[in-house]
Amino acid sequence: MVNRTPVIAIIGAGIAGLEAARQLSALGYEPVLIEKAPVTGGHVAEWNRLFPDMSPAADLVQSLEAATAKVRTMTGTEIASINRLKDGYSLVLSDGNILVCQAVLFATGFHLFDASKKEEYGYGIYDRVITNRDLEQWFNTRQDERIRHPKAVGFVHCVGSRDVKAGNTQCSKVCCITAIKEAIEVKEAFPDAEVYCFYMDLRLYGKKYEDFYIRAQRDLGIHFIRGRVSEVGEDIDGRVVVKAEDTLSGKPVKVTLDLLVLMSGIVCNPDAQSYAQQIGVAIDDDGFLKSRNNLGSIVESSRPGVFFAGACTGAKTIPETLAEARSAALAIHHYFNNRG
């Protein structure tokens, strides 16, 4: 064992998995990426331009893929079961192979909340109701039957987040800034459209985020309405009618729109829970993987040899995810050093 290069199984080849693989290779380890989807890059590969720099998502994903080109990567592969060994873990893969490793890194990311679960918002029922993911896809392809030169567009914040009824009390953290980013992009694409954001609180905590808000207000005239949308209907022309309370004036508001974008939140990935249970790794009460603590040991699990990076422990921005991936690689390095 002593002279062999330790193998680290990385579950998930989103940006967290890719960045960790790059760092672990550089540190002399042998990372193996196991990716369920046919391609790597995770959610970021679905986005178009990224806040706060508005740089193309594809550039980031491609640079991470280039940096990990030599890492053994199994796409389209799932894990059938995962077991604890005396000195590591063994993973039974969906192709029948078994991977024995000395450490496991969860980089399983998040799931986007299924907006059709909030029936009152009409996703999957009304034609003109789409999600943040659909809109990013439209930015990438400019093809979507539902988006035809809208004159009025609305964004609904907190869809499936901060919502006891949806089973998620947590804030998804990235969707306020994403909504404003997308609102700006929509306004730029359709300058004559009125654009509304319906929010409960605006959480714009990151570097340069407030600048997006100011730009949306001052340069683009985007309307911010402080009230949570209570229900959405459809009128005879197929336009959507949105109802909310404008809590700042204390009056009910109604507006008819050509397009309504639901900001689906970040929720836990049930696969990660299942693997965690099989090897006795703790799950937090929000359903995400539970870090040893949330201050200095976010990337460490409750079990030796099991580590976390990125959105598998909760909502994260890209810089946070990348920083955690590096931090996890270093934590794994120390883990092997201390074992001697």
Added chain:
Amino acid sequence: MDFGFKLSPSSAVNLDTVDHARYDRLVQLVPDALTCIGCGSCSATCTAAPWSGMSVRKVLLGLQRGRDDEVDSMLSKCMLCGKCTMVCPRGINTRHLILTLCRLSRKGEVVR
């Protein structure tokens, strides 16, 4: 002294003097009321709101700001249909909250 004008009563809320006994009792009986985030979903969905101004959000705020007359007037318009309970993101049983509140005097005693 005559300044040549009169002061009308201030509409400012003076938190030093507001009596919130009724609110304090309410949150003992319905602790979830403390978690309201004022999102307005209840008011937006309320069938009575457009003509009566009923709003669970404003009721909860009014109780904490000494607006008892407004609170009582709103409460009298509620039809107890429970629609607001369906939409509250904090999962507050708003219908039960309204019923509980109707049983309390302004001093917070259970009177009904």
